[in-house]
Amino acid sequence: MTNLSALSDDELIGQFASGTAQAFEELVLRYKNSLYQYLMSLVRDEGAAGDLFQDVFLALYTHAADFKAQGKFKSWLFLTARNKTLNYFRDHKQTVSLDEPDEEGNEFWHDVLPDGEVGHLEQLQSREGLERLKALIDTLPPHQQEMLYLRQYLSFAEIAEVLHKPLGTVLADCHRAVQKVRKLASSEEFL
């Protein structure tokens, strides 16, 4: 029996389209955690995230036969999740926008960081530090949070496909988001 966990995403899609139900289940198990976390980062509600989670995989189940294996399954999955989340915001009249420019516009953080940053990094590597860092990330503008979350699962090229942005813009936005976290975390107020 084929070891499904060793197959690529495209191969699993092909197997499922041929009638192997377990191939679909393997895809669900492979991406369940990252997809759920991404949805939670956007909607901040377990019920809504759960509904969207089911919707995304139901869409995959329904349209798998139409999916063209081009090595872009991950992009498709997160793009579908994003679109469904935007529809959710629209249907619930929520004003969260993932495309607004941040308050700094297009400035790059060229500030010189305070001395002792290495010490700050060591402090943040503790469990408590990581929790505080996550709480700080949660205060960022939605689109910067989304960028940092997507970076956990996708390459820059895949993020560009999901967000329909040029690769250069994605690289710059991601760099800005990391720099902002760095600056905020290094401030005395945070530590």
Place this chain on the structure above:
Amino acid sequence: MNNEKWESLISQALQAPAAPAQLVEKVFAKTTRRPSWWVRYKMALVGCVTAVVVAVCVGVGMGSRSVPLDNGKLVVYMSQTQQDEYATFSSDLDLFEQEWF
């Protein structure tokens, strides 16, 4: 180099929590583990046929409750009414049966 360390820290801070197991089961229940349409319709069909059979049996059972006419009981009933015109009903019934059966 420091930027890479920060990216690593951010990755650690954003470690994905596990999706709830019941959520995954819901997906499977609606997709790969959902009974096929034939199985679902077969169950509905069996239910309908069973209901029809039960209804027919009940109907037949109710229709067959009529009992043969008990002449003795009829005579007793007629006598109990103490009406003169039924006092000789028993003998009249015997004559009737002799003539026709």
